Amino acid sequence: MRLIFSVLLLGLGLAVAAPAQAQVAVEDIRAQLFLERSGTLSDNLVGTRKALHNTVTGEGEIGEPADAILVTLIFSGAKNTKSSDKIARDLASITVRQRTKTGEKILVRRVYGGFLFGEEGRIHKAFLVDNATCAPLEIEVKVGRSRKEAKLAFSCAG
Numbered sequence: 318m319r320l321i322f323s324v325l326l327l328g329l330g331l332a333v334a335a336p337a338q339a340q341v342a343v344e345d346i347r348a349q350l351f352l353e354r355s356g357t358l359s360d361n362l363v364g365t366r367k368a369l370h371n372t373v374t375g376e377g378e379i380g381e382p383a384d385a386i387l388v389t390l391i392f393s394g395a396k397n398t399k400s401s402d403k404i405a406r407d408l409a410s411i412t413v414r415q416r417t418k419t420g421e422k423i424l425v426r427r428v429y430g431g432f433l434f435g436e437e438g439r440i441h442k443a444f445l446v447d448n449a450t451c452a453p454l455e456i457e458v459k460v461g462r463s464r465k466e467a468k469l470a471f472s473c474a475g
Contacts, residue, residue: 341400341407341432342463345391346456350383358387363467370472372450384450389443390458396438402431409460417452424449
């Protein structure tokens with residue numbers, strides 16, 4: 318009986334000692350312009366119908382010059398866990414493409430892993446895309462089977 322009890326305790330000890338792995342999902346994509354005169358960020362542009370024409374010179378509905386975009390990615394996972402930074406299904410792949418008259422350019426290509434989820438089971442990652450407000454942008458985020466995409470219809474005259 319003692320042997321069975323010891324084996325059960327040992328098994329429980331190993332289960333408690335092993336770090337839990339979080340399944341990662343893309344929850345949201347946000348994109349905000351850095352407004353150059355006020356030094357503030359615009360509202361989230363993803364899903365809005367604001368005119369994004371000649372944003373670099375302050376035209377359109379933004380109201381002041383802006384040519385840099387802060388992209389914030391929100392990922393979710395199990396509370397108080399850490400995702401793997403080596404297993405492909407837990408690595409978030411980010412691609413930012415811009416379509417110009419001369420073709421498609423990749424502006425950003427990144428991979429994030431090893432997410433440390435807290436009490437809310439959520440984590441944010443952010444990056445800045447500079448000189449990118451004169452042609453349409455596509456932001457694509459993939460992690461495992463979870464995928465999200467955001468499109469921003471930037472344009473400039475000329």
